[in-house]
Amino acid sequence: MHQAAPRTLRFGANYTPTRGWFHHWLDFDLDEVGADLDSIAALGLDHIRVFPLWPVFQPNRTLIRPRAVEQLVALADAAAERGLDVNVDGLQGHLSSFDFLPAWTGTWHRRGIFTDPEVVAGQEEYLHTLAAALADRPNFLGMTIGNEINQFSDAPHPDPDRITPAQAARWLERMLAACERGAPGRLHLHAEYDAAWYRGGHPFTPAQAARLGGATAVHSWVFNGTAQRHGRTGAATEHHAAYLIELSKAWASDPRRPVWLQEVGAPAPLIPPDHAVRFAEATVAAALDCPDLWGVTWWCSHDVSRELADFPELEYGLGLLTNDRRTKPVGAAVARIAGDWRGREHRPAVRSTALALDAGGTATDGAAPGRAACAPGGAFFEAWAVLAARGVRPAVVLEEHAGDPARLAGRGITEVLRVHDVIRPPSPS
Template identity: 45%
Template sequence: MRIFPVWPWIQPGRGHLRSSAVDDVRQLVRIAARLGLDVCVDLVQGHLSSFDFVPSWALTWHRASVFEDRRVRDGLRAYVTAMVDELAGEPGVFAFTLGNEVNNLWPANPTSVDASTGWAAELVEVVREHARTGQQVIHSLFDDAFYAPDHPFGPQDVVRLGDVSSVHSWVFNGTSAVDGPLGPATTSHAAYLAELAVACGGPDRPVWLQEVGAPLPDVPLEHAAEFVRRTVASVTALPQLVGITWWCSHDVDRRQLDFPDREYDLGLFTVDHRAKPAADALRAAIARAREARPAAAPRPVLTAPDDILRHPRSRGSVAPGSEFHRAWVAAGRQPDGSVIPARIQLP
């Protein structure tokens, strides 16, 4: 599972890291280990469910870009160093992610493609220096990195930094408008995004579907279980896939105000811990995937219209609903409506 320490609650001052807060994170990791759960610690939150958490020493009278300002970056180095030093020795920690979808901190924090890459590369090296041998380091970005022409974070960061390419698949990005909650474009979007990561990173680099969920109203509750089944079946056809993490464990209590409406009902469990149909469907789908990973078989190959690594302003040509995306869905569509993901190559 992924856990999300909130950055300013642990580092309220640039030179002040609260040891009791770090102890709380360690205790959570140990509880997870006792329950047989391995943990990926997302370090810089940063951003969670539409809320930004940035410490006061980077706001108001001290406002500076998290990505560009050297003072803030030095503070982040100290934070990441301390967290990894304290948690790397926990046997249940298998990975560290730099932060949850840190590209959501832009445009509030100005940056450029070069600055974003330098920021992430610096922190990846900090984690490597302090993590134990075998622990993975991962850079997490939401999908504008692959789709948005003017976005100052690019696919090269996902597929070249760290040990695994992580992708976050959310069909409210326009995909569900293509063919509805159970259409082949919608239920294969996770596979499409993962295959784009393979095309950019090469066939030998593993891919982690680090976030995927069934958001309302794009996927109505009565279709959520089937959406889960079809999504998992499609994405697990990729040989590079090494894991799926569903967002998220529990619904958000509606007494917690000001979340976007879709954020309240994304859980596999209700607020009072009752499993929802999507939870049962996910358990069954993962069991099937583990028992029978598909044998390697020829898949159709499509060449993207542009090299989005070399020409990031062309990213719109592969975005959901684009001519290429629709052709990819059609190439892999089966008579029952499922999609066997076609391979993608860059020109």
């Protein structure tokens, strides 16, 4: 029977600079960065996720600015001085509703960012350069290719570069290989927003997320319809992160593949500020009840300054700390959780009951045309939420694996349920 290997959990924050947000790269101030990192380290966190702005670092396809790379390394060194490890997202890409693409990919130079040979070669060199610059830093965790860059490949983006799943896979493999060449043996991965799990026909697939790279990243945001349908205290809302963690395992080839809850936050007004502590405690507790969890990285470290315009309202208040570096109640809650787990092994009980998912296609092709069933309101999502509300602790297995004794035993699954076992269809009138 599968027994998850014990892990030491990681707790961190996605670093949002207090002065200038991610535009701080234009006026980089190491003293300001150091003050931000002091406030993060004071929470007892052990890592940060860092976001270079792609157009600032590579303003021309053949110009990767040496000074920008030096500043990234200086930030990583400042983090090391405070006991913080660093993951670097390369292709930004998309952040908090804003797109940051270099001029050499748009307008008069418009070409597909996933398929054009020159653009892809430029991306490859850029990721390799960042990884290589940090390869000798002991606190460098590795690269994430980019932040939810899959949003550029499909609707609802207003101007997507449409590709096929095969093209997405080739692009991911090439970008990950560039990171590995730059910094061999580090944790290199990719991260998508939840269309990869929930949107039928989306070119970035669950199989890619669960098989390519050193870990599976999930980004849990309950404004995707979950909190609207289930409310701020519903089991589906408080277990949404755990659901994505378990859903990812259905497609994983390795039953012990680590899953990183790389983004999770308490978005107002669906999660009001006076409810953020309960939401954080419930969400993180549910995630920690999932075997093979790598860690939790909260979005985000600091609130966005109200001096900056045009952000969606919810983006301003997602921090663990205020914009003047004061700890918020939700920051104190996450700090308490991190402190409680410091030095402890993470070995949750095996999830022996699984809900079988038929998302169409095959596990081999991973296309999952029926992914909409996994989204909030979909039959599979709602059945999983019912089980979670009953305290069942459901795992997820693909329907084609539900009759494979060896695969089930490898994950410790002894009971397989179907959606109709949980949610009975209405009787004919």
